[in-house]
Every structure is written in C-alpha cells, then in structure tokens.
Amino acid sequence: MKKLKEFDIPFVGLKQGKHQFVYQIDNAFFEAFNFDEFNSTSIKVVVELDKKSSLLELSFNAEGVVNVLCDLSNEPYDQEVGGELNLVVKFGEEYNDENEEILIIPHGEHQINVAQYVYELIVLSVPAKRIHPGIKDGSLSSEIVKKLEELQPKEIKNGKEETDPRWDQLKKLLTDK
Incomplete structure (x- = not known):
C-alpha cells in the first residue's frame, strides 16, 4: 500500500x-x-x-x-x-x-x-x-441464469419425486441391510 x-x-x-x-x-x-x-x-x-x-x-x-x-x-x-x-x-x-x-x-x-x-x-x-x-426480481436474462434454472433441483410432482434410476439402485443398498 x-x-x-x-x-x-x-x-x-x-x-x-x-x-x-x-x-x-x-x-x-x-x-x-x-x-x-x-x-x-x-x-x-x-x-x-x-x-x-x-x-x-x-x-x-x-x-x-x-x-x-x-x-x-x-x-x-x-x-x-x-x-x-x-x-x-x-x-x-x-x-x-x-x-x-x-x-x-x-x-x-x-x-x-x-x-x-x-x-x-x-x-x-x-x-x-x-x-x-x-x-432477485427475475428481470435478469442471461445464459448463465438460464443454465442455473435448468440445473436447479426438480420439484416433486404428484407426491412422487423424480429421481435418476442409477441412484435408485444405490439406495436399495442402504435399505437392504
């Protein structure tokens, strides 16, 4: 300085x-x-x-x-x-x-x-x-914001959460103990 x-x-x-x-x-x-x-x-x-x-x-x-x-x-x-x-x-x-x-x-x-x-x-x-x-107010439109919205977690539809089927096989390992 x-x-x-x-x-x-x-x-x-x-x-x-x-x-x-x-x-x-x-x-x-x-x-x-x-x-x-x-x-x-x-x-x-x-x-x-x-x-x-x-x-x-x-x-x-x-x-x-x-x-x-x-x-x-x-x-x-x-x-x-x-x-x-x-x-x-x-x-x-x-x-x-x-x-x-x-x-x-x-x-x-x-x-x-x-x-x-x-x-x-x-x-x-x-x-x-x-x-x-x-x-914050949703007025900004840019490629980065669109990509962030695309990658954000999906909402639960009809009480059932949409998951990746690859993870379902791994989750069975936790419940099969």
Missing part, C-alpha cells in the same frame, strides 16, 4: 472544535491498496474531526456506489454502499492500533493518515454475497 498523502489530516494547526474533510473515492484509491474487486467506484466519504484538548474524535461516513460482479451470474451491477465508523485518537508513548475503536499515536505526531480506515469502511460495507438485483 502506498501512503496516500491527500488523506493526511494535520491536526496540530487546527483550533479545538469540529472540522470536516470530504473525499471523493474512485478506483485509483483502491489500486493503491492492490484491491481489484470493484469494476468502478464512486463514493463520497465525509470525515468529521472533533479536536479536544487531550484527544481527537473522528467520525467517518461513506455513501456511494461500487460496480461489482454478481456471485451467481457474474454479471456486473451497481451495489450501493454506505457505512459509519467512529474512532478515538489518543496520545501515548508509542503507536498502538490494536483496539479497532481507539488509536494511540505518539505525543510528537502532528498529523494522522485516515486512508486505511476509509478503505476498511468501504470494503466492509459491501455485502459478502453479492447478488444482482435482476436475479
């Missing part, structure tokens, strides 16, 4: 109170992380920094669209993403990011890079199973 300088927030020169930083995320951002699961990306991330005397409170809010491939049909579609993340930044002896909600940075630091947090917020807001909306 390259360090993305535009995601550095220099908090030393800021007055106490709330400050807002807005980022427009595209595919170049994910290329810096060697992440290539998104075909295209258009996400707006708003980072609100609340500077207090002894700590910083960061609030991330992401909303937008990523174009991904459907896990069932391999058809590209636009998936809406959105999420929130709250992070407290404290000052200590050494850098420590073991707690996902609290970041400890050394006393001498004058800026914080939020690129990793933006990346994680977006990637984790995409559903684990990505299904094209056209599959």
Whole structure:
C-alpha cells in the first residue's frame, strides 16, 4: 500500500472544535491498496474531526456506489454502499492500533493518515454475497441464469419425486441391510 498523502489530516494547526474533510473515492484509491474487486467506484466519504484538548474524535461516513460482479451470474451491477465508523485518537508513548475503536499515536505526531480506515469502511460495507438485483426480481436474462434454472433441483410432482434410476439402485443398498 502506498501512503496516500491527500488523506493526511494535520491536526496540530487546527483550533479545538469540529472540522470536516470530504473525499471523493474512485478506483485509483483502491489500486493503491492492490484491491481489484470493484469494476468502478464512486463514493463520497465525509470525515468529521472533533479536536479536544487531550484527544481527537473522528467520525467517518461513506455513501456511494461500487460496480461489482454478481456471485451467481457474474454479471456486473451497481451495489450501493454506505457505512459509519467512529474512532478515538489518543496520545501515548508509542503507536498502538490494536483496539479497532481507539488509536494511540505518539505525543510528537502532528498529523494522522485516515486512508486505511476509509478503505476498511468501504470494503466492509459491501455485502459478502453479492447478488444482482435482476436475479432477485427475475428481470435478469442471461445464459448463465438460464443454465442455473435448468440445473436447479426438480420439484416433486404428484407426491412422487423424480429421481435418476442409477441412484435408485444405490439406495436399495442402504435399505437392504
């Protein structure tokens, strides 16, 4: 991962109170992380920094669209993403990011890079199973969907299940004990 300088927030020169930083995320951002699961990306991330005397409170809010491939049909579609993340930044002896909600940075630091947090917020807001909306409502028509429908298990007709006769011989072995 390259360090993305535009995601550095220099908090030393800021007055106490709330400050807002807005980022427009595209595919170049994910290329810096060697992440290539998104075909295209258009996400707006708003980072609100609340500077207090002894700590910083960061609030991330992401909303937008990523174009991904459907896990069932391999058809590209636009998936809406959105999420929130709250992070407290404290000052200590050494850098420590073991707690996902609290970041400890050394006393001498004058800026914080939020690129990793933006990346994680977006990637984790995409559903684990990505299904094209056209599959859910039946409006998607493609060769893959037709083949999946052809290969799905057959329904029971007249109370008797249609089975492959080759399996019937094997089932007799189970009942002949």
